[in-house]
Amino acid sequence: MDSQAAPDGVDPNVPNVARMYDYYLDGKDNFAADRAAAEQILKLFPETRDSARENRAFLSRAVRHLVESGVRQIVDLGSGLPTQGNTHEVAHGVAPDTRVIYVDYDPVVCAHGRALLADGENITIVQADARDPEKLLVALREHVDFDRPVAFLMLAILHFIPDESSDGAGAYEIVQRLCEASTPGSYLVLSHAIDAKPDTTPEALEIYNRATAALSLRTHAEITRFFDGYELVEPGLVFPKDWRPDDQPLIGAESTSIGYSGVGRKP
Numbered sequence: 001m002d003s004q005a006a007p008d009g010v011d012p013n014v015p016n017v018a019r020m021y022d023y024y025l026d027g028k029d030n031f032a033a034d035r036a037a038a039e040q041i042l043k044l045f046p047e048t049r050d051s052a053r054e055n056r057a058f059l060s061r062a063v064r065h066l067v068e069s070g071v072r073q074i075v076d077l078g079s080g081l082p083t084q085g086n087t088h089e090v091a092h093g094v095a096p097d098t099r100v101i102y103v104d105y106d107p108v109v110c111a112h113g114r115a116l117l118a119d120g121e122n123i124t125i126v127q128a129d130a131r132d133p134e135k136l137l138v139a140l141r142e143h144v145d146f147d148r149p150v151a152f153l154m155l156a157i158l159h160f161i162p163d164e165s166s167d168g169a170g171a172y173e174i175v176q177r178l179c180e181a182s183t184p185g186s187y188l189v190l191s192h193a194i195d196a197k198p199d200t201t202p203e204a205l206e207i208y209n210r211a212t213a214a215l216s217l218r219t220h221a222e223i224t225r226f227f228d229g230y231e232l233v234e235p236g237l238v239f240p241k242d243w244r245p246d247d248q249p250l251i252g253a254e255s256t257s258i259g260y261s262g263v264g265r266k267p
């Protein structure tokens with residue numbers, strides 16, 4: 001994207017985490033500052049590109065699992081810029097009556113979402129900040145029937161929210177509030193980055209400190225805590241490529257995973 005295309009209020013010179021991720025996925029919706037920061041990360045963590053693709057492949061398998069299990073309402077929180085294999089495409093491939101609500105706080109993400117996705121059936125775009133879960137729930141109640149099971153997808157978003165945040169609720173509080181609002185039979189799907197290379201991580205953290213959101217990396221045990229109130233479905237919290245692999249070829253080398261992913265069901 002040409003930085004002239006930045007909407008009012010969007011600074012194209014500050015690397016943006018949604019657009020850096022778009023660059024990892026070979027997308028075109030990014031500015032020079034996003035590409036430069038993403039290239040710095042790729043130098044430190046060349047596996048980031050494959051990991052982003054593994055994360056998307058996990059999303060597809062998890063969404064298929066949800067819809068095949070009977071879920072018909074999916075909230076994709078921190079949905080990111082539209083890419084290949086968007087949540088509604090996967091869900092509607094199994095059951096076209098599945099309602100998909102995309103939520104992101106980023107105005108560029110929401111504008112692209114509206115332009116590309118919003119004329120589809122059963123798709124809604126909501127601009128909201130997860131760090132205000134009460135306001136988020138008010139906005140969601142217009143589109144989600146909380147008396148019926150709902151799945152919250154929180155892929156590659158929680159590592160942008162610290163345990164305690166001066167900008168609103170912390171990561172655990174947000175997930176807990178969404179769990180409380182959900183009926184039994186609802187789901188939480190998440191993926192989360194880890195400190196995969198302690199020697200290199202500090203430099204990567206510095207790069208994200210200068211971007212629109214800093215990174216809060218967590219351990220396996222800390223990520224597992226997000227599933228309090230849920231039962232992890234098999235195979236538990238694992239590398240994305242190990243979560244119910246299908247017959248698609250592996251995306252990268254064995255060592256590409258720089259995060260964990262899992263699916264929990266509220267009993």
Ligand SMILES: C[S@@+](CC[C@H](N)C(=O)[O-])C[C@H]1O[C@@H](n2cnc3c(N)ncnc32)[C@H](O)[C@@H]1O
Pocket residue numbers: 017018021055056077078079080081103104105106109128129130131154155156157160161213
């Ligand atoms: C790395 S992208 C992940 C996109 C997609 N979920 C995936 O895993 O493929 C992270 C997204 O989370 C969004 N995000 C970060 N913090 C957020 C917050 N507090 N509220 C809503 N969205 C947020 C960013 O704008 C970005 O689009």
